[in-house]
Amino acid sequence: MFSPDTKIPKATDDLSDSMDITMLVTLFETFLQGISTQTQDDVPNEAIDSGITKLMSVWGVLSAKIGDQDKI
Numbered sequence: 675m676f677s678p679d680t681k682i683p684k685a686t687d688d689l690s691d692s693m694d695i696t697m698l699v700t701l702f703e704t705f706l707q708g709i710s711t712q713t714q715d716d717v718p719n720e721a722i723d724s725g726i727t728k729l730m731s732v733w734g735v736l737s738a739k740i741g742d743q744d745k746i
Contacts, residue, residue, distance in 0.1 A: 689737055698736075705729055 689695075709722055 693736065701732075702729070 689698075705725070709725075712722055
């Protein structure tokens with residue numbers, strides 16, 4: 675459990691200043707809403723987990739420093 679004094683790094687510290695944060699919020703929010711629908715439609719957890727893994731790889735690409743993207 676975090677105490678009120680715990681500094682939690684902001685995810686935006688990983689991204690360039692030119693990143694469109696509104697677009698990222700929309701991307702992740704839409705994905706999460708879709709998971710709710712898929713769960714109600716009995717989509718297997720493995721399929722949802724695979725989608726989550728792929729979406730999080732997008733974060734890795736967006737937060738990679740220039741010159742390091744070939745290491746992803």
